Amino acid sequence: MTDALMHVASLHAHYGLSHVIHGVNLEIKPGETVALMGRNGMGKTTLIKCLMGLLPASSGAIRLRGQDIKSLATHSLARRGIAYVPEGRGIFQNLSVKENLLLAARAGFEGRMEWTYDRVLDVFPRLKERLAHGGQQLSGGEQQMLSIGRALLTNPDLLILDEATEGLAPLIARDIWSIIGIVKKSGISSLIVDKNFSALAKISNRSVVMVKGAVVFDDVPTKLIEQPKELKTWLGI
Amino acid sequence: MDAATFFIQTMNGIQYGLLLFLVASGLTLIFGIMGVINIAHGSFYMIGAYLAWSLMGWVGNFWIGLVAGVMVALVLGLLLEWLFIRFLYDRDHLQQVLVTYGLILIFSELRSMIWGDDVHSVPIPELLNGSIQITENLAYPIYRLWLSGVCIVIAVLMFLGIQHTRLGMMIRAGESDREMTKALGINIGLIYRFIFALGITLAAFSGMISAPISSVFPGMGSQVLIVSFVVVVIGGLGSIKGAMIAALSVGLIDTFGKVIHLDIFGINIFPEMSGMSIFALMALILTLRPQGLFGREH
Ligand SMILES: Nc1ncnc2c1ncn2[C@@H]1O[C@H](COP(=O)(O)OP(=O)(O)O)[C@@H](O)[C@H]1O
Numbered sequence: 232m233t234d235a236l237m238h239v240a241s242l243h244a245h246y247g248l249s250h251v252i253h254g255v256n257l258e259i260k261p262g263e264t265v266a267l268m269g270r271n272g273m274g275k276t277t278l279i280k281c282l283m284g285l286l287p288a289s290s291g292a293i294r295l296r297g298q299d300i301k302s303l304a305t306h307s308l309a310r311r312g313i314a315y316v317p318e319g320r321g322i323f324q325n326l327s328v329k330e331n332l333l334l335a336a337r338a339g340f341e342g343r344m345e346w347t348y349d350r351v352l353d354v355f356p357r358l359k360e361r362l363a364h365g366g367q368q369l370s371g372g373e374q375q376m377l378s379i380g381r382a383l384l385t386n387p388d389l390l391i392l393d394e395a396t397e398g399l400a401p402l403i404a405r406d407i408w409s410i411i412g413i414v415k416k417s418g419i420s421s422l423i424v425d426k427n428f429s430a431l432a433k434i435s436n437r438s439v440v441m442v443k444g445a446v447v448f449d450d451v452p453t454k455l456i457e458q459p460k461e462l463k464t465w466l467g468i
Numbered sequence: 469m470d471a472a473t474f475f476i477q478t479m480n481g482i483q484y485g486l487l488l489f490l491v492a493s494g495l496t497l498i499f500g501i502m503g504v505i506n507i508a509h510g511s512f513y514m515i516g517a518y519l520a521w522s523l524m525g526w527v528g529n530f531w532i533g534l535v536a537g538v539m540v541a542l543v544l545g546l547l548l549e550w551l552f553i554r555f556l557y558d559r560d561h562l563q564q565v566l567v568t569y570g571l572i573l574i575f576s577e578l579r580s581m582i583w584g585d586d587v588h589s590v591p592i593p594e595l596l597n598g599s600i601q602i603t604e605n606l607a608y609p610i611y612r613l614w615l616s617g618v619c620i621v622i623a624v625l626m627f628l629g630i631q632h633t634r635l636g637m638m639i640r641a642g643e644s645d646r647e648m649t650k651a652l653g654i655n656i657g658l659i660y661r662f663i664f665a666l667g668i669t670l671a672a673f674s675g676m677i678s679a680p681i682s683s684v685f686p687g688m689g690s691q692v693l694i695v696s697f698v699v700v701v702i703g704g705l706g707s708i709k710g711a712m713i714a715a716l717s718v719g720l721i722d723t724f725g726k727v728i729h730l731d732i733f734g735i736n737i738f739p740e741m742s743g744m745s746i747f748a749l750m751a752l753i754l755t756l757r758p759q760g761l762f763g764r765e766h
């Protein structure tokens with residue numbers, strides 16, 4: 232076996248009768264930043280839901296540190312070091328910013344406590360000013376910062392970010408990218424979905440492209456840039 | 469109506485309302501947090517009253533009987549959640565109603581087998597027996613005051629628990645986004661089991677403490693269920709604050725409905741129709757605010 236943190240093999244998944252994930256293979260090494268790309272509706276979110284145990288896989292294997300986790304409940308997966316920043320941020324609207332953060336705070340899988348409440352507020356000074364606000368009072372950028380800060384407070388080994396900068400103003404998106412840089416430097420692996428190809432290419436160790444529920448490209452970003460024709464058909468750029 | 473009667477009826481109405489709150493809060497919590505309609509909720513009120521009657525009779529002490537009854541109810545709640553309720557979270561309301569209706573039938577049959585179909589009474593504990601003389605010709609039973617006090621304490625603890633504890637935070641988070649709560653590593657299934665057990669324990673506890681002031685009889689569960697549903701609907705599904713306001717309104721209106729005499733065109737509207745008054749209130753509220761006083765719009 233490899234030294235992968237997460238290893239996905241021949242994964243298939245369905246929504247009812249519709250077959251959405253068609254035999255996906257994917258590997259994330261410790262500390263690696265992996266970009267997951269593809270046009271809308273190609274199955275990126277669905278794949279992530281399988282990894283989080285939010286959608287049962289029909290067949291195939293998902294391993295975390297070599298252990299089969301396919302049938303584990305979502306909360307156990309989270310406790311084993313996977314954190315999730317969903318499409319739409321998943322902020323608890325009826326909790327204050329402070330409560331959203333405190334709810335998540337705990338030691339990581341092997342007792343690591345690198346990310347504390349205070350450190351998250353240092354990295355996200357904007358949240359500091361809004362601690363008493365309700366989750367519904369935040370701007371889109373603040374919500375995304377809260378969602379990332381909250382995920383980091385679980386001290387994960389793998390951070391999954393779905394549509395990291397979707398709907399954010401360019402300046403705010405730049406903040407988010409620099410935070411992703413900080414996360415990378417701290418040694419946390421991440422799987423990032425985003426539409427911004429060049430920002431992703433800059434930060435990621437590997438690019439993975441999905442078309443119709445299958446992986447069609449999996450290599451270093453520079454290799455992908457060399458394929459303009461495929462870039463056009465796979466990603467529309 | 470003289471001042472004394474008015475005072476007594478107001479106190480009785482508030483006390484009845486507070487008791488209703490205790491029953492209805494469990495119902496509205498279980499619905500609001502887990503999305504489960506539990507029509508067997510009234511059965512636990514009935515079970516509580518019968519537990520009080522048999523346990524208190526057996527050990528000969530109100531307080532020991534009360535504590536033992538609460539323990540039995542908690543265990544029963546945890547067990548039932550594990551056996552039946554946890555399979556209902558992702559089902560539609562019709563299936564929830566069918567399963568919990570099945571529970572009503574089972575509990576009714578078990579009650580008949582274990583305790584029989586007779587009407588019983590539970591004596592007021594010695595410590596709380598007697599009345600407080602308020603004015604020269606006005607006295608109020610201590611037991612009813614104690615009962616109201618207990619309900620208020622539980623209501624305050626419930627508000628504080630939900631707003632200011634970590635468990636309360638988890639409960640509110642789960643209400644807002646179940647998937648995200650799980651994704652943060654929170655075992656929501658365990659929390660649901662606890663809330664269900666707590667909700668039905670509140671219903672059973674209400675049955676226990678109301679046993680000394682009302683009789684213990686087979687149909688008491690369905691009676692309280694209907695009124696509790698009225699409270700939950702008026703207050704807004706899932707709202708504890710709404711349940712409190714609705715329960716007090718229903719308690720007062722129902723109590724006064726039974727003593728006010730109102731003649732319209734020579735027909736005595738009250739008390740013949742007092743049973744209708746709370747439904748009239750519900751109809752009125754639903755016309756003005758279909759989601760109830762504090763319900764969220766869907
Ligand atoms: N809840 C759902 N039920 C049924 N089909 C769905 C559901 N969510 C997504 N799909 C379908 O699954 C496919 C993949 O969707 P998704 O994983 O959201 O794509 P992406 O995240 O790459 O945009 C799409 O065809 C979409 O229509």
Ligand SMILES: [Mg+2]
Binds near residue numbers: 275276277393
């Ligand atoms: Mg998506």
